[in-house]
Amino acid sequence: MTGPLIIGLTGSIGMGKSTVAAMFEAAGVPVFDADAEVRAMQGPAGALVAAIEAEFPGSTDETGVLRDRLGQEVFGDTSALARLEAIVHPAVARKREAFLAEHLDAPLVVFDIPLLFEKGGHASVDRIVVVSASAETQRQRVLARPDMTPEKFAHILSLQTPDAEKRERADHVIDTGQSLGGTEEDVIALIAQLRADAANRDPL
Template sequence: MSRPFVLGLTGSIGMGKSAVASMMEEIGVPVFDADAQVRLMQGPDGVLLPAIEAAFPGTTGPDGVDRAKLGAAVFGDDAALARLEAIVHPAVAKARVRFLKDHAAAPLVVYDIPLLFEKTGQAGVDAVAVVSAPAEAQRERVLARPGMTAEKFAQILARQMPDAEKRSLANHIIDTGTSLAETRAQVVALIERLSPTR
């Protein structure tokens, strides 16, 4: 049985990956958003709440995971972060399998996975597109986010594979250091190249 061409979409923090994923959805490509799945599973009545509460007591409530408390419990603690990932990652992988079944008739689907190279690996994807921008644009975007500090940004970057390395591993690169119109043109061209039957 044939299945869609699976494009893994990734990029470091502040590179514009979410904007690119939105463009792909607008064009009609099914996008699996790993972060959105995690938010759903950690939200009110989320399937991961019991396991997270057991591992990190006091970090969940009626509204789901208290992101500030859970963040404080794992931030800067590699062992705690590994415990959390052991709960979250298998559940996301199952959701991804369901997504692929639901969109089996599509010529192309996208897996939007922030830490694709760092955590997930390229298993299950046919090609990888890396969203990239100049370092100064990345820094400006990230530091404009509410609650973000230079220290937090540095710690996040330390956990992510350097952009140059991601670019070297990519099959396709989408440059967001340009205008939105130019970025969209790159996205459209890539989708047309990967799904000629559209």
């Protein structure tokens, strides 16, 4: 048995990746949400709270990680960010492996990973789907978020692989700059194609 075709779903901030991930899930495709796993492990009694508190004293309380306070500690500090990632990334990888083990019978699974290219995750998936829209649409969406500033947006973009490069490296691109219905039609068509591809693979 070959196991599922592993789809890496990614996209820059504000491109609509979470919306597209929800469309995959609604169509019956198991989705591993890396960000959601991190939030759970950083929440009340979360598995990473003690380790994060030890590395960044005062960054947690009984509710879990104080995301704003921790964000201030690592924002713009590459060394601090690396120390945080050394705690978080191995834990997420273990969760992802467990998720895959649970869904070995599925034809497809989606790994929803925001920093797929930036952290090397693209090497461990079979297909890459990039969610994209125009730079202007992206900017409007992001700056409409609470507590977002042009400076913060610029900093986040500086940490991400440029959208044009992501599109070039993708196997498939989903355009979220169109209507929601149009995007959903594209996702459904892509799922059908990927399921056919999964069925036609040669067994190991």
